[in-house]
Amino acid sequence: MARNFYFFNPDTMSFEQAKLSVWTIVKRIIWLVTTAIAFAIFVLWIAFYLFDSPKEKMLQKENNELKEQLRAINKNLEVMDVVLEDIQDRDDQVYRAIFEAEPIPLETRNPWFNLTTRYDSIPQSETVKLLKTIDLKTKGLFIKLKEERESLDSLLLLAENKNDMLAAIPAIRPIKNMYNVTSGFGLRIHPILKTYRKHTGVDITAPRGTPIYATADGTVSRQQAAMGYGTNVIIDHGFSYQTLYGHLSKKIVKPGQKVKRGELIGYVGNTGLSMGPHLHYEVWKNGIPVNPVQFFTSDITPEEYNAILESSKKVNQALS
Ligand SMILES: [Zn+2]
Known part of the structure; x- marks a missing residue:
């Protein structure tokens, strides 16, 4: 079925009937729609890459805050480790020496090696690296603390006998005013x-x-x-x-x-x-x-x- 279209012909100075097929009309519509969609995608693409949405901005902010917190936790763990090492030193050099107990071997005290983390398989972004370090440090601290607690427990037992022990150690001269x-x-x-x-x-x-x-x-x-x-x-x-x-x-x-x-x-x-x-x-x-x-x-x-x-x-x- 054909519809009637008219156009002005300057040669004849009159309107003449033009015959456009339905196919031509459909093609024109398709072209129009495609161009419009392509333009819309282009505009959206620009908007997406150049401007963050409010939700993205919020997520970005949250992400930065989380990273900051992870760094802070990491720092705290480092400080805790230093403090714990100081306690271990005192334990070995002072407390265990007083009670004549053997110092605890370093390997038992520093079980940092051979520790794997659940983050090993994930590709390493900064956040993942921070999480991995924190995970390792937490595990290490936990083992060290457990070790230290056992050490102090054993010293407590020794301390309970300390008065008896001190009384049992020969500590004076057998003759007064030894010549x-x-x-x-x-x-x-x-x-x-x-x-x-x-x-x-x-x-x-x-x-x-x-x-x-x-x-x-x-x-x-x-x-x-x-x-x-x-x-x-x-x-x-x-x-x-x-x-x-x-x-x-x-x-x-x-x-x-x-x-x-x-x-x-x-x-x-x-x-x-x-x-x-x-x-x-x-x-x-x-x-x-x-x-x-x-x-x-x-x-x-x-x-x-x-x-x-x-x-x-x-x-x-x-x-x-
Ligand atoms: Zn003698």
Whole structure:
């Protein structure tokens, strides 16, 4: 079906009928619509790229704020880590040292390695990197804190026994106003055998009958010392400490008897293999003789301590 259209023909100076097919009209409409859509897309595209929508602006702002917060959390975690490391140092160097506990190995304390995070598989934007660091640090702090709590718990147990332990450590001199440590701990010439032998204690010269005091709380042992020590007293202090007092003229305590630090246990003599009146004094820790001079710490001045230490170092003949 054709519709009638007219146009002016200047040659004939009259209106003539033009015949436009429906197809031509449809084509024109399609072209018009397509152009309009293309123009609209172009305008929208420009608007989209050049101007943010209010929602986008809001999201952008929120995103920046979140990033800022993540950075702040990251910083806080770093500070917490420094503080915790300081606590660990104190724990190892002070608390554990006081209670004679072994320091905790570094690997146990710093389990930072081999930690994976749930963000590993995601492509790394700045936010993801921040989240990953925070995740790792939080896990690390958690493990460190757990470790520290266990350490302090174990110290608490030790602290509960601390008074007993302190009372059990030989901490005073066995003779008041100690005259002289004539022979120290270590290799010394045996006065009777005349050979170098390990001297497992110190010899303190003092007139016969000088009072001898227990150097820590404990129980008088039923254990027998070697013959050479003459009349002697061995005290079990617990916490793996023992002391031995040899060559006494007389002992005034019995096996099984409980003694307090500073309690009179006997008198200086010259019994057993001895070259003259003196006290042979030994301190044992975990079944091994240790230098008793190290334990004369609680009732002497630093000067006195140094003097005793020096005189005990002289390589000379033990009185046995
Ligand atoms: Zn000796």
